[in-house]
Amino acid sequence: MLNQATLAALMAGDHSDPFSILGMHQVDGKLTVRALMPGAVNVALVEIKTDRQLVSLERIEGSDIFTAVVPRRKNPFPYRLRIDWGSHQQELEDPYRFPPILGEMDVWLLAEGTHIRPYEKLGAHLTEMEGVSGVSFAVWAPNARRVSVVGSFNNWDGRRHMMRLRRECGIWEIFVPHLAAGDLYKLEIKGQDGSLHLKADPFAFRSELRPNTASVVQPIAPVYPSTPERRQANSLQSPISVYEVHLGSWRLVPDDGCRWLTYRELAEQLIPYVKDLGFTHIELLPVSEHPFDGSWGYQPTGMYAPTSRFGTPDEFRQFVETAHANGIGVLLDWVPGHFPTDAHGLARFDGTHLYEHSDPREGFHQDWNTLIYNYGRKEVANYLIGNGLYWIERFGIDGLRVDAVASMLYRDYSRKEGEWIPNQYGGRENLEAIEFLRRVNGIVHTQRSEATTMAEESTSFPGVSRPVEQGGLGFSFKWNMGWMHDTLKYMQEDPVHRRYHHDQMTFGLVYAFSENFILPLSHDEVVHGKGSILSRMPGDEWQRFANLRAYYGFMWGHPGKKLLFMGSEFGQYAEWNANSSLDWHLLEYPVHSGVQRLIRDLNAVYRHFPALHQLDSEPRGFEWISHDDRDNSVFSFIRRADDGDFIVVVSNFTPVPRHAYRIGVPQEGNYREIINTDNNVYGGSGVGNGMLRANPVGSHGRSWSLEMTIPPLATIMLKLEP
Incomplete structure (x- = not known):
């Protein structure tokens, strides 16, 4: 017989070892079976092998626990329970008869x-x-x-x-x-x-x-095959031009209550759009399950579950397969830096601070009102590291863009004195987070060598995209936040004042090869009152669009992979609103469709000419022609490929065309304009050069030079004809 304390614990759901009591056990030399069946009228034991009812279980008085001694049996055997619920009968397997699961x-x-x-x-x-x-x-x-x-x-x-x-x-x-x-x-x-x-x-x-x-309950997705094509597409030497997307607001269905597109519909509409514009990759704001639409996925509660907003996990995998079939890689914003306090999530998971730090000076993000993972707890780190590999291995994700890395690296991130706890050496670095990031990158790159990892990191922390064995964090790429802030600030200046801010466009080249950089114009730059990229451009309507086109041309010519948030590719006026669709109607106007056509052509030349991408992370892939023409706000430089082939890039950030402007070039020959952001087809004024012949006139330390007209507020790219 069970004592009253055990009965009470079982009935109250307060027993820590129910398997020691329930199920089939040998008790005092007798084979005894016990079952806890709230609501049952009668319970009987059925032998599976013979399908015979062997014995009826008796209810222990004052409880819902039924028990019986199995007659003429000494050793446990497979059985079922036949239960009379009063209104119907049911036969069930007893979960307490099965052995342990984990090996x-x-x-x-x-x-x-x-x-x-x-x-x-x-x-x-x-x-x-x-x-x-x-x-x-x-x-x-x-x-x-x-x-x-x-x-x-x-x-x-x-x-x-x-x-x-x-x-x-x-x-x-x-x-x-x-x-x-x-x-x-x-x-x-x-x-x-x-x-x-x-x-x-x-x-x-x-x-x-x-x-x-x-x-x-969902079957785990099968392992996604690795291919040499994906490995090549994600390499440092390949063109990587990323279209960043929030799936919930890229395009809504107006005839159906402005609902979201499903994963299947996104595969049918988004992937062809990205392919047509020539982007090599699509980056998705986090698709891990999250409770609040307004978090855009950055406060996940279901790290292993693709959000059900747009369909099933199988349909999400089919979306990725469609992207790959069209030559598009899929990158995923991944959030191991913090998690929300929602009651059904990880907060105080087992009644204690299990996944998070107990001290809010370590475990609470004041900026986002979220909790911080305890990276020093090995099970927590293992949960997250496994999750990173899971998305790559089971869904074919090509890479992880790791969110908020800066907040992970420093214990005093966005904290005042006294609001943070130093590390064991008295420093501000989060040593546990640093080790965690190194392990993530190491495991991802060794287990799935085709995959890439990217850090959203805004500080001067050294070696973010350098190998772990060299003391780095092991990321493939780092977002160049400094370049983004400097160049956007420059572009917001009135052209007449830009001569005083010239260095903001050149400073990025001082450190351009210290990391493997991505140049991001991301969603963070078009929200929270910042306005759209177009809205930051100064001048009248024509100048604003000309500035935008010139800026994009400069960006695509500059060393570093490219990233552009949705809507920016056609010059959306309004800043991004996650609750509504992009303003697709703007494409009816030539100035907007012209910007879109420019992005398509920039991606085309970027992908076609290795000089624009192959040596993005190496100093030998870049050479200034002129970086000090402040008075004219003109910049000119050379991009080189591994075989010595090159592209000349010239930008004029004033509304004044520069006639008879001379720049030095590496060698003689005919130079053809492959990009001119002032072209009529983009909405420009049509000032250009077509073909230029290099003359044996010294300039900028070179024996040959070009005399050209640089269009107003424009970037041109020139290619030496073979």
Whole structure:
């Protein structure tokens, strides 16, 4: 007989080891079976092999626990429970008759925090045990008093499927027979203080559409094949021109309540659009499940679940496959820097500060009202590192753009004196975060060598995109935030004043090859009152568009990979509004369609001529012709390829055409304009040169030179004819 304390604990859902009591056990030499069945009238034991009812279980008085001694049996055997619910009968497999789920090696690696693919073991997995199909559940909650799987399959009753604790690693597990894909579930966690927490599964592969927050049983996606083509497309020497997109507001369907496009519709509309404009990659604002639309995905609660806003995980994978079939790589904004405080998420997951720091000086982002991961806790780091690999390995994501790296690197990020805790050496660097980032990059690059990683990092932290073995963080690329801020500030100046700010356009070349840079004009630059890129350009209507086109030409000529946020490619007037569609109607006007055509042509020449991309990260790929013509606000430089082929780039950032302007060039021959942002087809004034012949007249330290007309507020690119 069970004592009253054990009965009370089981009935209250407060027993930490239900597997030691429930199910089939040898007790005092007798084979005994026990089942906790709230609401049942009668329970009987059925032998699976013979399909015979062997014994009826008796209810223990004052409880919903049924028990019986199995007659004439000594050894455990497979069985089912035949349950009379009063209104109907049902036969169920008893989850407490099945063995542990995790193997010894998995337990070892998970406890050590070195399991490269924790998502293959933790979470919910469709599986078969002892010939029975169902779902295995496993969750890390080492400080919980009790953990249960709840859902409609057990009336959300935490007493029905209390899990087994693997004390070696702090993971709770259970196999629930008969569950299938599409079933909803959550984890009911009782803390040591008796508090109940109803949580979504941190490793759930699918989630309900907000505002609902349950996890959904979903088959894990198969491993996505690696190809030499993807590896080449993501290399340092390849053209990388990125179109950054927020899927919820790129284009809405006006005839259907202005709803979002689905993943399938995005594959049909967005991918051809990106391909037509010549972008090599598309970067998605975070698609990990998130509760609040207004966070744009940057406050995720379901790191392993593509958001259900646009469809299923399978449909998201098909979106990626469509992109690849069209030669487009897919990059994903990835957020390991912080997470929201929503009750169903990771905050105080097992009743303690498990994923986050307990001290708000370490564990709370004041800027975003979010929590900070405890990177020093090996299981937390393993959860995140596995997630980065998961997106690449299971969905074919080509690269991770890691969000808010600067906030991760420094303990005093956006904090006043006394609001942060120094590291063990008294410094401001977050040593645990630095080690975490190195591990992420190391594992991603060794496990999937075709993948790339990109850091949104705005400080002077050294070696962000240098190998770990050389003391770097190991990223493939770093966003060049300094270039972005300097050049945008310059472009906002009235042309008559630009001579006094000339260095803002040249300073980026002082450090251009210290990292592998991406030049970003991202979503952050077109929100929160900053206006659109076009709206920052000075002058009348014509000058604003001319400035924009000249700026884009300068950007595509400048060393560094390119990134442009959606809407900027056709000169949207208004700043980005995540709640509405882009202003596609503007393309009816030539000035806007002209900007779009320029982007298409810039991408075409960028991809076609290795001089514009091959040596982006090497000093030998760039050479100034003139960087000091402040009075005319003219910049001229040479971009070179590995074989010595070159492109000449000249920008004039005043509305005055510069006639008979001479620049030195490397060699004699005919030079053809391959880009002129003042071309009529782009909405310009049509001032240009067509073909130019180099003369043996010395200029800028060279024996040959070109005499040209530089159009007003324009960038031109010149190619030596063979």
